[in-house]
Amino acid sequence: MGKRSVPVIDMQDVSGLAEKIVRACEEWGCFRLVNHGVPMELMAEMKGATRSLMDLPMETKLKNSHPEPGKGYTPPNMASPYFEGLSVYDMTSPGAFDHFCSQIDASPHQREVLEKYGFALHDLAQLLGSKLMEGLGLSGELFKGWPCQLKMNKYNYSPETVGLTGAVMHSDPGFLTILQDDEIVNGLEAVDTITGELVPVDPIPGTLVVNVGDVATVWSNGRFCNVKHRVQCYEPTIRTSIALFVLGPKDEKVEAPPQLVDSDHPRRYIPFDFEDYRKLRTKTNSPTGGALKYFLTQSS
Template sequence: MASVCIPEIDMKDFPGQSGKLIAACEEWGCFRIINHGIPITLLSEMKSVARSLLDLPVDVKQRTADAIAGKGYSPPDMANPLLEGLGVYDMASPGAIDSFCDQLNATPQQRETILKYSHAVHELAQYIGQKLVDGMGLDVELFKEWPCQFRMNKYHYTPQTIGSTGALMHTDAGFLTIVQDDDIVSGLEAVDKKSGALVPIDPVPGTLLINIGDLGKAWSNGRFYNVKHRVQCNEGTTRMSIALFVLGPKEAKVEAPPQLVDSAHPRLFVPFNFEDYRMLRITKRSPTGGALEFLRATSAA
């Protein structure tokens, strides 16, 4: 498979990039951003901290585990036997990062790096949200006080696992994801909306990757593409990634703004609560966005 150059958005060139940004959300559901404002040194330091924390003994990492899958420590399992993760579900809530660091006995330097990085990427998420509504000609708030999940992933690749799947095909449940992918070890593949083919998304050092999730599709009344993607093992060496998942509003329903709904574009999905939708994906065993079909508006059926 030949790698594909997905759109690249210069975050310092707005409103010049507005049309390109919206087109990337609609046509690809993923794109890279440059000039994102997070120093290269901080990206590197965060990657080192993530690796060191995921190298901790399992009993220490288990201190962050949550009864709900994906909200804390996630050990390798039958579905993704090569993938391990650590995370904070609502990382911007007061004390969330400090509590996470306390549980892992993080050093002062590790704590400082996580706090700096998480704050920077959360601010970036808010900025991207503003550029999305600006680009669509809307006067609404997006992502304000939405829970954001911070996650560090480690893929336990070895020469023996080459050709295996590190993370099964899925869409992200939330609105969008900001990913610092491994800038050396490849493996990410996405489904091309036009052809339906899997295409490799090779790493580009210094950039960040944005994926549109199921909520992005619902909120945009079907305009944005919730990109299906997976991670393969192409090299027999550990792969790391760090992600911020912009999930959904805590209490308000997710629904397309009225400006995106008219006679030519009827409302596609009924308003829904994000946590209810996240559980629907689990109960319906629908990791690739199919659960949205259960929320189709009658008029759009």
């Protein structure tokens, strides 16, 4: 029997779509979307904009600053010697794209592409949220008002880095991540929750990868898997990717809805503030979500 592979979900196949998405969140915490509704031309334009922005001089990229670590530019040697990333934090807040583009002097065309792409992925995230609610038999809007972060990533690989790790093993701290991976240069690997083996998440052009994070595990009362994943260097060339992170509620605690808690499924986690949790992850050096143990209830 061969290795299991990450589920592929066709968004146009509406029969049982909500249930398929919930099952993928439970069994893998990772899945690939086809026919997701984001235009191919826009994805290609965003990849081109990402490449041109990541090629800017270092002194320009460093102007993408934020008072809090991880919310602005990530230079090489902060997360990995081979990784760097530009970031639009809380991208739906008024003026977020204007502020980012003024920081690094992006062109009007680049600004237009970034904003169109960011909001196309934000719309897709809202749709995924509604499908998760539907699949769990819940009502309401899941991600309404939640901050989202758009991040453009570049892996600077060389012959000396082949076989090394470009992004260390981690889970994402937020609820979910929608990733446009490099359609040519592979490297993304996810942990199979059943076998514990690393499984390559091979690229399929025109598709998107969804990773489920720590907040989703807590919100689902432990049903959803915060997938552990990493990026390896398979070949000596530049690798780029673009991620939209749906983080956590801004003015409310992260907690499971009461409908997901009963005598057979007691509450597993104490409610917490997302920003406090993110800082605790850093403070305790818990890249794979180990800091969640501090919020386990006595019944867990």
